[in-house]
Amino acid sequence: MGIGTSVFLLALGGILAFGVSDHISGVDLTVVGYVLMIAGGIGLAVVLALANQRSRSTHTTVRERRDFHDE
Template sequence: MGIGVSVFLLAVGGVLAFAVTDRLSGVDLTVVGYVLMGAGAIGIVVALMLANQSRRSTHTTVQERRDLRD
């Protein structure tokens, strides 16, 4: 899950938690909104940690050369 999807989940969760006042039988939209916001926050943290980890890693290229003299 990338940063864009995480921000989308935060936005949808915020709308469901704070702006929607409709009622569905058996579904609490406020709780669904909070769950989506939590998933979006966790997704952002994980995406940033993975991006930071790949930035700190170094890559080494090894080239082997052989002289073929008879």
Template sequence: MGIGVSVFLLAVGGILAFAVADRLSGVDLTTVGWILMGAGALGLAVTLLFANQARRTSHTTVHERRDLHD
């Protein structure tokens, strides 16, 4: 899950949790909103953790050159 999807889940979850007062039969939209916000926050944290870890990784390239003189 990328940063964009995580922010989207946070936004949709916030709208459902705080801005929608309707109820569907058998579905509490406030709870669904909180669950989506939790999934978005968790996805954002994991994405940023992996991005930070990849940024700290260093790569070393070794070029070996052998010149043979007669």
């Protein structure tokens, strides 16, 4: 899940939780909205944590030098 997907889930969840007043039998759209918002928030936190971890990684370059002396 990327940043875009997480933001989409947050937006969709907010719309369902706060903007929709329709009723579907057996489905509480407010709860579905809250669940989507929680999933989007967790996804965003995970993506940002992984991106932060990648930016702190170090790369080491190993150079080998061989000098040959004729005797």
